[in-house]
Amino acid sequence: MELLTRTIEAIKPLDHEAIGRVQSRLDNLTKPPGSLGVLEDIVLALAGITGRQPSAPLRKTHILMAGDHGVAACGVSAYPPEVTPQMVLNFANGGAAINVLARHAGVELLLVDVGVASDLPDLPGLLKRKVAYGTANLAEGPALTREQATAALEVGIEVANDCVRRGAELLGTGEMGIGNTTPSTAILAALSGKPVREIVGRGTGLDDQRLELKIKAIEKGLKINRPDPEDGLDVLAKLGGLEIAGLAGLILAGAAARVPVMIDGFISAAAACIAAKLNPQCRQYMIASHLSEEPGHRVMLEMLGLRPMLTMRMRLGEGTGAVLGMTLVDAAVKILNEMATFGEAGVAESLQ
Numbered sequence: 001m002e003l004l005t006r007t008i009e010a011i012k013p014l015d016h017e018a019i020g021r022v023q024s025r026l027d028n029l030t031k032p033p034g035s036l037g038v039l040e041d042i043v044l045a046l047a048g049i050t051g052r053q054p055s056a057p058l059r060k061t062h063i064l065m066a067g068d069h070g071v072a073a074c075g076v077s078a079y080p081p082e083v084t085p086q087m088v089l090n091f092a093n094g095g096a097a098i099n100v101l102a103r104h105a106g107v108e109l110l111l112v113d114v115g116v117a118s119d120l121p122d123l124p125g126l127l128k129r130k131v132a133y134g135t136a137n138l139a140e141g142p143a144l145t146r147e148q149a150t151a152a153l154e155v156g157i158e159v160a161n162d163c164v165r166r167g168a169e170l171l172g173t174g175e176m177g178i179g180n181t182t183p184s185t186a187i188l189a190a191l192s193g194k195p196v197r198e199i200v201g202r203g204t205g206l207d208d209q210r211l212e213l214k215i216k217a218i219e220k221g222l223k224i225n226r227p228d229p230e231d232g233l234d235v236l237a238k239l240g241g242l243e244i245a246g247l248a249g250l251i252l253a254g255a256a257a258r259v260p261v262m263i264d265g266f267i268s269a270a271a272a273c274i275a276a277k278l279n280p281q282c283r284q285y286m287i288a289s290h291l292s293e294e295p296g297h298r299v300m301l302e303m304l305g306l307r308p309m310l311t312m313r314m315r316l317g318e319g320t321g322a323v324l325g326m327t328l329v330d331a332a333v334k335i336l337n338e339m340a341t342f343g344e345a346g347v348a349e350s351l352q
């Protein structure tokens with residue numbers, strides 16, 4: 001059986017016994033039950049996902065997938081496509097926002113070239129797994145063939161499986177690809193049926209004129225390609241992109257391996273929506289870090305049934321929100337393990 005099918009079929013429900021055990025420990029800690037809100041939700045989710053009581057700090061790996069987009073030729077980004085490989089060099093040199101936050105949070109950073117349109121040099125921390133030199137222009141036809149989409153999904157699965165084999169306990173999703181808010185918006189429009197104008201955003205900071213070009217390109221792409229909203233692979237192949245496919249594979253593999261996946265902003269959530277279409281159970285293995293400024297992100301999170309931890313007006317991508325969110329996961333796990341119980345501390349329990 002092919003790797004993608006095997007991975008999709010390996011995803012199982014959460015462990016409700018483990019959730020119950022962690023819930024009773026949380027309720028015995030010296031605080032009113034539920035008073036730590038989302039911090040409590042996080043450890044309950046981790047228990048259900050892993051089947052164990054987590055211990056801190058978790059071993060955290062952030063995977064940043066890079067790819068280019070044919071649709072960039074339509075003028076849908078405020079920046080030129082050359083920025084994609086230039087930023088990959090910046091990541092390898094440690095100078096991007098994601099590097100700073102990964103160092104701050106004690107997170108290992110892995111770069112993957114799934115589809116950058118030029119050849120990259122050998123760089124520390126970069127895995128060269130190029131499926132194609134960028135996608136075709138989604139406004140003119142399918143961005144990818146079904147075979148390319150499957151190959152990119154499988155790159156993500158293999159990368160995630162390697163990380164898990166090396167001991168990763170929490171995976172993060174991030175991306176770099178000039179133009180990639182365009183396929184992400186197209187994916188959302190296809191899956192939700194919502195009008196493009198209602199969910200589109202300015203990405204890297206489009207002016208009104210370029211925003212119209214972006215709307216036109218997406219509407220044209222949906223009309224020409226007619227993606228089947230019930231077929232996640234069809235939506236992914238017709239609209240792209242390669243890094244989105246890679247992240248969707250990573251998410252599926254994390255779920256199959258019972259490892260939680262921190263979902264970053266708009267583009268990562270598009271990948272999560274594709275993964276959820278391929279197996280809705282994988283949603284239970286996701287944690288949403290933050291709410292992006294892209295208007296469609298809220299719609300995606302509602303479709304996924306996820307509540308973001310942070311609202312910080314972020315709209316960068318790279319996984320910056322995901323890595324920041326990981327610091328909260330470690331904090332939540334420390335709460336679970338380091339707080340005293342009512343019995344240990346000699347604190348009186350509730351009167352009710």
Ligand SMILES: Cc1cc2ncn([C@H]3O[C@H](COP(=O)(O)O)[C@@H](O)[C@H]3O)c2cc1C
Pocket residue numbers: 076077078079083087175176177178179180181182202203204205316317318
């Ligand atoms: C210098 C720079 C660094 C970035 N890091 C992430 N993105 C983000 O912006 C791009 C998506 O926005 P759009 O669809 O408008 O092109 C992606 O590469 C995303 O990761 C960046 C963009 C730029 C310019």
Ligand SMILES: O=C(O)c1cccnc1
Pocket residue numbers: 181202203204264265266267268292293294297314315316317318
């Ligand atoms: O939310 C994101 O991930 C995002 C938003 C705009 C541009 N790049 C990324």
